[in-house]
Amino acid sequence: MKSSFEFRLEKKSGRGRTGLVTTAHGSIQTPAFMPVGTQATVKAMLPESVRATGAEIVLGNTYHLMLRPTAERVARLGGLHRFMNWPGPILTDSGGYQVMSLAGLRKITEEGVAFNSHLDGSKHLLTAESSTEIQRLLDATISMVFDECTPYPATRDQAQQSMLRSLRWAKRSRLAFDPRAGYGQFGIVQGGIYPELRLESAAAQLEMGFEGYAIGGLAVGEGQEIMFQVIDQTEPHLPQDRPRYLMGVGKPPDIVGAVMRGIDMFDCVLPTRSGRTAQAFTRFGTVNIRNARHQDSPEPLDPACSCPCCRQFSRGYLHHLTRSKEILGAMLLTWHNLHYYQELMAGLRQAIREDRLKNFAHDFSLDYGSENEDRSNPGEG
Amino acid sequence: MKSSFEFRLEKKSGRGRTGLVTTAHGSIQTPAFMPVGTQATVKAMLPESVRATGAEIVLGNTYHLMLRPTAERVARLGGLHRFMNWPGPILTDSGGYQVMSLAGLRKITEEGVAFNSHLDGSKHLLTAESSTEIQRLLDATISMVFDECTPYPATRDQAQQSMLRSLRWAKRSRLAFDPRAGYGQFGIVQGGIYPELRLESAAAQLEMGFEGYAIGGLAVGEGQEIMFQVIDQTEPHLPQDRPRYLMGVGKPPDIVGAVMRGIDMFDCVLPTRSGRTAQAFTRFGTVNIRNARHQDSPEPLDPACSCPCCRQFSRGYLHHLTRSKEILGAMLLTWHNLHYYQELMAGLRQAIREDRLKNFAHDFSLDYGSENEDRSNPGEG
Numbered sequence: 028m029k030s031s032f033e034f035r036l037e038k039k040s041g042r043g044r045t046g047l048v049t050t051a052h053g054s055i056q057t058p059a060f061m062p063v064g065t066q067a068t069v070k071a072m073l074p075e076s077v078r079a080t081g082a083e084i085v086l087g088n089t090y091h092l093m094l095r096p097t098a099e100r101v102a103r104l105g106g107l108h109r110f111m112n113w114p115g116p117i118l119t120d121s122g123g124y125q126v127m128s129l130a131g132l133r134k135i136t137e138e139g140v141a142f143n144s145h146l147d148g149s150k151h152l153l154t155a156e157s158s159t160e161i162q163r164l165l166d167a168t169i170s171m172v173f174d175e176c177t178p179y180p181a182t183r184d185q186a187q188q189s190m191l192r193s194l195r196w197a198k199r200s201r202l203a204f205d206p207r208a209g210y211g212q213f214g215i216v217q218g219g220i221y222p223e224l225r226l227e228s229a230a231a232q233l234e235m236g237f238e239g240y241a242i243g244g245l246a247v248g249e250g251q252e253i254m255f256q257v258i259d260q261t262e263p264h265l266p267q268d269r270p271r272y273l274m275g276v277g278k279p280p281d282i283v284g285a286v287m288r289g290i291d292m293f294d295c296v297l298p299t300r301s302g303r304t305a306q307a308f309t310r311f312g313t314v315n316i317r318n319a320r321h322q323d324s325p326e327p328l329d330p331a332c333s334c335p336c337c338r339q340f341s342r343g344y345l346h347h348l349t350r351s352k353e354i355l356g357a358m359l360l361t362w363h364n365l366h367y368y369q370e371l372m373a374g375l376r377q378a379i380r381e382d383r384l385k386n387f388a389h390d391f392s393l394d395y396g397s398e399n400e401d402r403s404n405p406g407e408g
Numbered sequence: 409m410k411s412s413f414e415f416r417l418e419k420k421s422g423r424g425r426t427g428l429v430t431t432a433h434g435s436i437q438t439p440a441f442m443p444v445g446t447q448a449t450v451k452a453m454l455p456e457s458v459r460a461t462g463a464e465i466v467l468g469n470t471y472h473l474m475l476r477p478t479a480e481r482v483a484r485l486g487g488l489h490r491f492m493n494w495p496g497p498i499l500t501d502s503g504g505y506q507v508m509s510l511a512g513l514r515k516i517t518e519e520g521v522a523f524n525s526h527l528d529g530s531k532h533l534l535t536a537e538s539s540t541e542i543q544r545l546l547d548a549t550i551s552m553v554f555d556e557c558t559p560y561p562a563t564r565d566q567a568q569q570s571m572l573r574s575l576r577w578a579k580r581s582r583l584a585f586d587p588r589a590g591y592g593q594f595g596i597v598q599g600g601i602y603p604e605l606r607l608e609s610a611a612a613q614l615e616m617g618f619e620g621y622a623i624g625g626l627a628v629g630e631g632q633e634i635m636f637q638v639i640d641q642t643e644p645h646l647p648q649d650r651p652r653y654l655m656g657v658g659k660p661p662d663i664v665g666a667v668m669r670g671i672d673m674f675d676c677v678l679p680t681r682s683g684r685t686a687q688a689f690t691r692f693g694t695v696n697i698r699n700a701r702h703q704d705s706p707e708p709l710d711p712a713c714s715c716p717c718c719r720q721f722s723r724g725y726l727h728h729l730t731r732s733k734e735i736l737g738a739m740l741l742t743w744h745n746l747h748y749y750q751e752l753m754a755g756l757r758q759a760i761r762e763d764r765l766k767n768f769a770h771d772f773s774l775d776y777g778s779e780n781e782d783r784s785n786p787g788e789g
Contacts, residue, residue, distance in 0.1 A: 067728065071735040073716065096703065096728040104706055104724045112720045192733075322477065325485055335454065339493045343485045347448065347477040354452040354735055 032211040032238050034270045040384035042289040045376045048270055050168045052108060052116045052180055053083065057270060057291035060282070060368045061086045061118060063299060067111040070299050072112045080362065081369030086294045089122035089161050094144050098164035106166030119167035121158045124176045165206055169239070170212045170364035172200035177219045177244045186219030190228050193217045198332025201235045209358050211238030211270060219244060220253055222260040229264040240265050241272040251281055258288045274349045279308060279371055281394060283388050286375050298368045302361030305349040309367065312399025316360065319344040334366035413592040413619050415592060415651045421765035423643070423670040426757045429651055431549045433489060433497045434464065435734045438531030438651060438672035440662070441755050442467045442499060444680060448492040451680050453746070455494045461743065462750030466494055467675045470503035475525050479545035487547030500548035505557045533615045536580035542587055550620065553581035555596045567600030571609050578673045582616045592619030594653060601634055602739045603641040606741045610645040615767050621646050622653040632662055639669040660689060660752055661776060664769050667756050679749045684731040690748065693780025697741065702727040715747035772787025
């Protein structure tokens, strides 16, 4: 007997929450970080290794999967869980964000988005209905409504028009969604940086009654301060008894700040992508292992980390692997980064349970700056 | 107390042999296949995964390692075993074969080979003495003498001049070798396709008294028939109480045929390189998983194989990964291929112990052809 889709709030610390999402494919402790498995694989990781880092849910990309291997083929091969050997929960995005990023290759109408495949130029139309159907074929545990990610910056009028279109698409997505025990569909709150638009978007979608709510349109260049402002203005309008998901976020300090503002779920390509570009996340900030200062170091990335990368290899060896463009470098750094992110989430959950989230965040920010080599603008996760 | 370097012959079946090489870093059951770890990593594999396939020894490349990260840096970081986290035996080649392949970038003299690095163009000189010293710095369990790999085809005179130079270099390599308990140095028999030259090369090196003997200059385009002829003519002149190593071989049928001719050790990039180009080795021959016939297959590569690739994933998924150029495709196929090679070696050892090597080879050749998609010239391992 499959369990129903539920969110149980366990404990709060300030506005930070810890809880449990139960689904047809197992449960997810929140706050949760979802590694990104774009093309039905979390890049450079065996699924069992992803699980070993502590991840309980992964994300798949509708846009990529609909083109290759196609949703129909995934369905024939038993659904995404069996296909990629990840029996746990999977969330899929709607494809909207990615098709809208295809500058010059797509056209947006009220019906949906017509676009040309980046693989072979073939023509496709993605709509609220077809996105929802594709996610059903993929057997996504959590489907997302088809929405328009409002660009940043946008005028109030642009943000409003975009938000209203997203609302119409959300309604169509909900109608197209096939409710099954243990499966859920999340709405997505849009509205740019305009509080009253965010409120309107949230209220309308609460009426549609989704199993969870995402905050969309952030981590698109607005910076951490504005992102936190928008969360502060939006979060009070989201129900306590549903999970909240901040899409595409982010850097560790973004996640800590968002958890303090009541967010439960996150996804981001940073830990995996950085693992393939020699950047490691540690308690002390980011480390670029290609930097020559590591070439003779017998020390691990982080002596206190229990991941295979840190237990078995030196910075000198990791430096060599990345300089030599060896696949093992990507494998080890990806593993370490995902392990780091999951340890961070476990630490946040524990701090909330013990009602010391503020102290945790304070200690985190002191440590995180101490070795940080990352000089780029925060919030662009 | 480190054990001495020894070879104990356990059993013969025809001319096929099974035995045990004991070294300072552990023992090696023979016949043995050595995965190639060119740049201090068996590409796309964690060392523990290499071990899990059954491999007991890996190979490192002096040429690549002397350039990056350099032998001195490997030594400072504790030697190659600690550097790459492979505590077991490691054999290193002399670098000779690879510098001589640098067409246009190298010059051979009696002293050695002057060459320009393929990485940055920097000038280097590799000699019998420096090659031996580099291998010592790397902490190779088994070092190889610095030799000249006679090209194929070569006239008798060319093959003789080359073989005689290799003998002079072998003598210098032996003098430069620092004998330590549990470490060994192997001579390399050259002589092209000329039996009397092979005999002369073998006899001269037996006098120098190496811990093992390699047959070099094969798998360079001569084809399986000539390769087997040369082994047939050379093997009787090698001592029974030392391991014999056929360098750079090969395809599974080459290995089976060479084991029947008394060879104990092999190395080849085929299982690892093929793993990165979508080619899988199976009991039924090679399978190109990029072939469209696999795209809807829910079947594993080989239902009888116990590797993680075959236990957890379908051909359809592997097809998708390779089409999508995903790292996981290289990881899984490399793992499978190494597992297959090690299972083959274990099967050969068992067949020799039970004195049924001929039957094993017969059954192998019947099975191996049944799904083989490989149409390329055999023997070019």
